[in-house]
Amino acid sequence: MIDSNDPWVPWEPNEKEPWDLLRAAHLVRRAGFAVTFQELDALVAQGYERTVDQLFQLGGREDFEIEMAPIEQTIGSQQDPAALASWWLLRMVGSPCQLLEKITFFWHGHFATSADKVADAKAMLAQNRVLRANALGSFETLLQLISRDVAMLTYLDSTENRKTRPNENYARELMELFCLGPGNYTEGDIKELARCFTGWEVRQNRFQFNKHQHDTGIKSLLGRSGHFSGEEAVRIVLEQPAAATFIAGKLVRFFCTDNELDAELLKPLAGKLRENDFAIAPVLRKILTSRYFWSDRSMGQKVRSPVELAIGMIRTLGLSTNMYELRRRLSALGQLPMFPPNVKGWEGGRTWINAATFVERINLVVQMANEAANQSGHRSIARMLVFSAGGQLSQQIDRLVDHFFAVRPPEATLERLVESFRRQSGGTNEQVKELLVALAAIPEFHLI
């Protein structure tokens, strides 16, 4: 039975809401990092269902992984944490499985760990592989692996955990940030959970269980008691009713909206998670194909994150950008992958925008538009944006707006654009470059 009030029932393209450029662009911005104009046209042509199916296909990336492997090896052997960010940004640009990169990035923000403190590129890479391998799989598996992850335990100062002095850091974050959210456990639960993790240590950069340091006594955790091991304790935390709602909420905030969520809204998703033993793919598919995702409660209700802005531009314009410069700019904008600001990860939403970052965001687009204008041939900026000197100007601008904007700017602003484009000289490439920069200065551009 389909409840018409359930926002998570499947959406189908229809006469009023057709599968078109605007909607295809919405999907690829949220479920990945945008695509070129040509690719977007192809997605519109092949239809909605096929496009969604493709998102969840994880095969066909062998060639890409072969290309990335040597870079990964170099970073690991040189122990260069700064290069980790470049490596991941390259993956986002090049990966044929965009949804996988996007959700891996989501988990990186969820299980936030900074290379700045960990200072061990190998451990960061190992963690990243765990995140990617389980990103669409079982959250329970992911959580068990992260609980013994060297980078995570190093980041949270939890490499020592003796039975006489249980380390509460990881236990606290597991409940507060990874699983339940504040208010769903007591300080006593943190102490008991920490006892379950005693004997979990990092020695010579490897996780080990030191049974001599494990507290084998009876613990009473979240209303249950027993001789719980760390693994059992993780499962008990995950069995709390708050857990599924908490994870569903994080997914909805990442994929749908920056706005406050109503607890009632998340119930069907939490149910879906529990039904599937915390498998992520089914619930994510439910989210991305829901009426909610395709309504104005979601479309245009997120601030474009710095990484989405930069990688989206690079992919749309077919750039091969200077990674050093990109890292510097992303740092200034507050989102360098592998370097989250703290254990809570990136807060996102409004915090991306302030008086300093707004100007920096435009300047990032300026730099990329300049790079694009210097490309020639089939990668010239006009070609990439399917812009021709002979075409109808307002129609061509409309196409750009559909590609880049989730919320249409005021018509008066678009008229100004047309006017200033007409006054611009220097050939089509130069004109298109200025046009792109102008688009980035419009507030609506910063929503996705």
Next chain:
Amino acid sequence: MANRRQFIQASFSNAALISLSWQVPSFLVNATRSTTTKNADRILVVIQLSGGNDGLNTVIPYGDDAYYRNRFTLAIDQPAVLKINDYLGLHPALRGFSEMLDLRRLAIVQGVGYPNPNRSHFESMDLWHTAHRIAENRQLGWLGRCLEDHYGLTQELPAIHYGDGKQPLALATRGTPAPSIANLDQFRLNIADRKGFLSGLRQDMSVRRPSDHNPLLGYIHDSAGIALKTSERLENIIETTRELAAYPATRLGRKLAAVSQLMDSGLGTRIYYVTHDGFDTHANQGTTHAALLQELGDAVLAFTNDLDKRGHLERTAIVSFSEFGRRVRENASRGTDHGAAAPLFIAGGDVNSGLLNEHPSLTDLDEGDLKFSIDYRRIYATLLDDWLGIDSESILGGRFPAFDLFS
């Protein structure tokens, strides 16, 4: 407040306010609210002297034989000392500070430190940054706590770290990080608005605010307005003050000049943080230390003179601290090793100028180090309670008595 109010009026003319029925933007509401809270327009500038400044060769007890006995090569000769009284004086490189004392704009708090001094740079700096001991929660900086509890999320940047290094722990929050600005160019649009699109857009935006249908859009719209305006103002300020500014061409001088421009730009920033690095003088300290002190004194003098001219001095307190002082006795390399208590400086138009507190004894020592008599958290408490008007107890995790820093 005049600047901010003028700025808001300029951004959104009254005509626009009346003719359009849009909701008052949130930052306007915040601005109104902040005027009603205590000390709403005051600014705190923190200058971190990284490495451990040699307090004893900064504020010099030239009237004490023990100073000359312990500093057998590094001591400053009596005639060269810039005398404050018949016992104490400033290092000759600190002419800037000496002039500020004459202008009644500099408070020198002597003997600042904390119990059980830690001589590790990292550990001691962490203490100064977080105001919490190692066993306690030290993810948050003392200023970060202010941001989290009192200034909140805003388009207007409540705090700025001006410099290209890593963000200091003092500003760390669990929420929005304060931005590190390496260069004023970060506020400058890298485009020439040749065909007037941007100025047109700015005009459109000032008279038309998006409907409330999408609150995020309203937020971005307001930020964009402030950003474009700030960018334009800075452009003008940079153009008009380039010749006027009498700042020394040093790293610290340039940083403080930029801070002054930001204050003038109409941003509502309350806390600025800059660092001045290189004080870890283990060997051949003499000339290095003199150069560092000169850079400090000259830059802060230029800064206070400039702020005075621009009308910001009365609302600004500039505090400079270092993670520790150095040992009383110099080492065998004509340098000094990590020590404990040291003087701390507070400059501004409203300070109790002069020497505050007693100079620590040079003979009654704690393992070869000067004993502290004022806990640095008392200074923080004073800056929070008396200067910024923020209750210090929750931020410092305890009540510390205020100290008479301000007049």
